[in-house]
Amino acid sequence: MPQRRSLFSPRKQEMDAVSETVLERLPAPRAAAVLPEPNLDGPPPGPLTAARIVTSLLVAGPLVALAVFIPLGWGGTKTIWGLGLAVAFYLFTGFGISVGFHRLFAHHSFTPHRVLKIVLAVAGTMALEGSVISWVATHRRHHMFSDRPGDPHSPVSHGTDTPTTTRGFLWAHVGWLFASDPTSQQRFAPDLLRDPDLVKIDRLFPVLAVVSLVIPLAIGWIVTGTLGGALGMFLWAGLIRMALLHHVTWSINSVCHLWGRRPFTTGDNSTNVASLALVSFGESWHNFHHAAPASARHGVLAHQVDLAAGLIRIFEKAGWVTKVRWPTATQIETLTTRVEERAPI
Numbered sequence: 001m002p003q004r005r006s007l008f009s010p011r012k013q014e015m016d017a018v019s020e021t022v023l024e025r026l027p028a029p030r031a032a033a034v035l036p037e038p039n040l041d042g043p044p045p046g047p048l049t050a051a052r053i054v055t056s057l058l059v060a061g062p063l064v065a066l067a068v069f070i071p072l073g074w075g076g077t078k079t080i081w082g083l084g085l086a087v088a089f090y091l092f093t094g095f096g097i098s099v100g101f102h103r104l105f106a107h108h109s110f111t112p113h114r115v116l117k118i119v120l121a122v123a124g125t126m127a128l129e130g131s132v133i134s135w136v137a138t139h140r141r142h143h144m145f146s147d148r149p150g151d152p153h154s155p156v157s158h159g160t161d162t163p164t165t166t167r168g169f170l171w172a173h174v175g176w177l178f179a180s181d182p183t184s185q186q187r188f189a190p191d192l193l194r195d196p197d198l199v200k201i202d203r204l205f206p207v208l209a210v211v212s213l214v215i216p217l218a219i220g221w222i223v224t225g226t227l228g229g230a231l232g233m234f235l236w237a238g239l240i241r242m243a244l245l246h247h248v249t250w251s252i253n254s255v256c257h258l259w260g261r262r263p264f265t266t267g268d269n270s271t272n273v274a275s276l277a278l279v280s281f282g283e284s285w286h287n288f289h290h291a292a293p294a295s296a297r298h299g300v301l302a303h304q305v306d307l308a309a310g311l312i313r314i315f316e317k318a319g320w321v322t323k324v325r326w327p328t329a330t331q332i333e334t335l336t337t338r339v340e341e342r343a344p345i
Contacts, residue, residue: 058128066239081220082236083236095311097249098280101120121197125209125212132192136188154168156258213238255273256272259271264291281308296312
């Protein structure tokens with residue numbers, strides 16, 4: 001299909017991508033069902049074989065390892081240590097994604113001290129969801145074209161009725177990872193490209209990815225002194241921890257655009273899914289996030305757990321972050337609409 005230029009200039013879209021943050025901004029109206037594919041000005045795709053092999057290993061590797069190494073990692077002290085370390089790594093890398101990659105680098109929800117900025121960037125990188133600049137560029141592109149042509153991982157592009165919902169879910173969850181659809185960092189993350197700290201951390205992605213998996217292996221060897229203990233730690237605190245966080249993050253792309261509640265007005269299909277709130281650190285309050293992208297808190301209604309917002313509040317009280325964009329009651333009321341349920345979940 002031939003591509004056409006967007007109605008807006010690249011510079012205008014670039015700035016919108018960077019500053020998609022104004023809480024008072026009214027949501028855009030829902031786009032027409034059929035729109036021309038936007039020209040995203042991304043680099044031409046290079047060889048895909050190596051990238052797809054790596055992606056396949058990240059997606060399927062933990063399941064294969066679970067089947068192969070479960071006798072070595074299950075039972076007694078090995079499992080207790082492994083699960084404890086897995087929880088610690090899940091929290092460290094999960095907050096790196098939710099607080100760092102997402103609310104800080106993608107949406108500028110607060111301003112951190114330099115040391116905290118670096119720690120959050122490293123923590124998010126060790127989640128193995130991609131380098132910090134590429135992750136942010138893809139996410140900003142998602143917001144610019146949410147559930148429209150140009151969205152890199154919208155499930156509704158396949159329709160919202162069964163069986164197309166299944167195809168859309170699979171596409172938004174993992175299918176898009178194998179697609180040849182590059183996102184321009186120069187266009188969608190120019191501010192990050194001007195940050196020397198983030199550029200260095202972005203280039204260190206392969207190293208930090210290996211470190212994220214080697215540390216559990218090394219701790220397992222030190223603690224147990226056996227190969228079985230080391231592999232057990234590697235399995236639970238390395239591979240399984242990584243896979244769980246990946247699927248939680250991918251569920252925000254898939255589940256939170258297909259099923260759930262829509263208490264806030266948006267121009268897309270974003271929803272709130274309570275069952276994912278705890279394991280996603282509050283990211284599954286996705287409907288409000290799309291209504292107010294810059295908000296440091298996503299779970300703004302009563303009884304909505306948002307661990308990422310709680311951590312940001314701790315950082316603020318400690319003086320480690322400033323200019324936190326907390327939503328006000330007026331802003332929440334302005335964006336509230338009649339609760340729409342896509343399906344009970």
